[in-house]
Amino acid sequence: MLKSLLAATTLVATMGISPAFAQDADTVVATVNGETITLGQLIAMRQGLDAQTTQGLPDTALWDLMLDQMIRQTAVAQAAGKELSKRDQAGLEIERRAYLAGSVLEKVAAAEPTEEELKAAYDQVFGSETAPKVEYNAAHILVKTKEEAEAIQKQLQEGGDFGAIAAEKSTDPGSAPNKGDLGWFQPEQMVAPFSDVVKTLKKDEVSAPVETQFGWHVIKLIDQREVQPPKLEEVKDQLAVQIRRDKVQAEIEKRVADAKVEKTEGLSPDLLGKTDLLGE
Numbered sequence: 072m073l074k075s076l077l078a079a080t081t082l083v084a085t086m087g088i089s090p091a092f093a094q095d096a097d098t099v100v101a102t103v104n105g106e107t108i109t110l111g112q113l114i115a116m117r118q119g120l121d122a123q124t125t126q127g128l129p130d131t132a133l134w135d136l137m138l139d140q141m142i143r144q145t146a147v148a149q150a151a152g153k154e155l156s157k158r159d160q161a162g163l164e165i166e167r168r169a170y171l172a173g174s175v176l177e178k179v180a181a182a183e184p185t186e187e188e189l190k191a192a193y194d195q196v197f198g199s200e201t202a203p204k205v206e207y208n209a210a211h212i213l214v215k216t217k218e219e220a221e222a223i224q225k226q227l228q229e230g231g232d233f234g235a236i237a238a239e240k241s242t243d244p245g246s247a248p249n250k251g252d253l254g255w256f257q258p259e260q261m262v263a264p265f266s267d268v269v270k271t272l273k274k275d276e277v278s279a280p281v282e283t284q285f286g287w288h289v290i291k292l293i294d295q296r297e298v299q300p301p302k303l304e305e306v307k308d309q310l311a312v313q314i315r316r317d318k319v320q321a322e323i324e325k326r327v328a329d330a331k332v333e334k335t336e337g338l339s340p341d342l343l344g345k346t347d348l349l350g351e
Contacts, residue, residue, distance in 0.1 A: 101138060103145040113137055158349040179322045184314040192310045193303050203297040207258065207269050210251035212236055212289045213243040220280035220287035227277055233291050242286065252293070265290070 096111030116137050117125075125133060151159060184192075198204075210233060214220050223236060234250030241247040258266035265288060268281050272292035281288045303310075342348075 101142055103142055104149060106145055106149065108138070108141050108145060112141065116141065156350050161349065176319050176322060180315040180319050182318075184311045188314050189303065189307060189310050192314050193306065196306075196310070197300040203299050204257060205270075205295055206255045206298050207295045208255045208293040209253050209269050209272075210234070210237060210291045210293055211243070211246065211253060211265075212241045212251055213246075213286050214240060214289075215242065215286050217280055217282070217287050220289055223289050224277070224280060227289070233277065251291070255296075 094110055096109060096114070098110040099107045100110055100113060101108045113134070117133070128136070155163070212220075212223055212233070214223065219240075223231075223240065226236060227233060234252075237251030238247055241251055243251075246253050258270055260266075261269065262283050262285075264281055265283050268278050268290055269292060272278060272290065274292055274294055276292055278288075278290040281290060
C-alpha cells in the first residue's frame with residue numbers, strides 16, 4: 072500500500088503537478104460572496120483574448136489581470152440580483168445563442184484545408200489553365216439616358232476632353248472624381264455588355280453608348296496588358312481563408328435549411344420600439 076502511494080506521488084511529481092492541487096476545469100480560483108470563479112472560466116477568458124492584448128505579458132501578470140477583472144465583473148453583476156428583468160433575460164439569451172453559434176462555427180473553420188480543396192479553390196479563382204489573362208484599364212462616363220450618352224459622344228468627337236467631361240457629368244461617384252478611370256480589371260469583374268464592349272476596343276478608342284442595369288456608358292480604353300496568374304503557393308493563405316469562410320457559410324445555410332422554422336405572422340415591425348414590453 073505504502074509502495075503504491077509513493078509510486079503514485081512520484082508519478083504526479085514527474086508530471087509537474089502537486090498531488091494536493093491536481094486541477095480540472097471546475098477548480099475554484101476565487102469566490103465572490105460565495106459565487107465561484109473557476110479555472111475553466113479563466114482559461115476560456117484567456118482564449119478570447121487577442122494576441123495584441125497579451126503580447127509581452129508574463130503568465131503571472133496575465134493571471135492576476137484576468138482574475139481581477141473577473142472578480143470585479145462578478146461583484147458588479149451580483150448587483151443585478153437574482154430576479155432578472157425581462158431585458159436582462161432577453162440579453163442573456165441573445166448572448167448565449169451568439170456564443171454557442173460562434174463555438175460551432177469556430178470548430179467548422181478550425182480544420183486545415185486539404186491540398187485538394189486548395190487546388191479546387193485556385194482553379195475556381197484563376198482557372199485551371201496557366202495561360203496569361205488580359206486585364207484592361209478603362210474609363211467611362213455614366214449617365215441616365217441614351218440621349219445624354221449620345222450628346223457626350225458627339226462632344227467627344229468634336230474634341231472634348233474625356234476626363235473633364237467624366238468629372239463634370241458622370242453619375243458614377245467612384246470613378247467621376249478620377250476622370251472616369253476605373254483602374255485595372257479583368258472582364259469577368261464587370262457586367263455585360265460593358266465587359267464585352269471593352270474587349271473590342273483599341274487603346275484610346277471610345278465606344279458608342281452602351282446600356283447596362285446601371286445606366287448608359289461611354290467607355291474609353293486606356294490600356295490593356297497580359298498578366299500571369301500567381302502560383303498556388305503564392306496565394307495559399309488567402310485561399311485557405313476563403314475556404315474557411317465558404318465552409319462557415321455552408322454550415323450556416325445547412326443548419327437553417329435543416330431547421331424547422333415557424334414565423335409568427337401578423338406582427339408589426341413597429342413593435343421594435345415598444346421598450347415598455349421589457350419593463351422600461
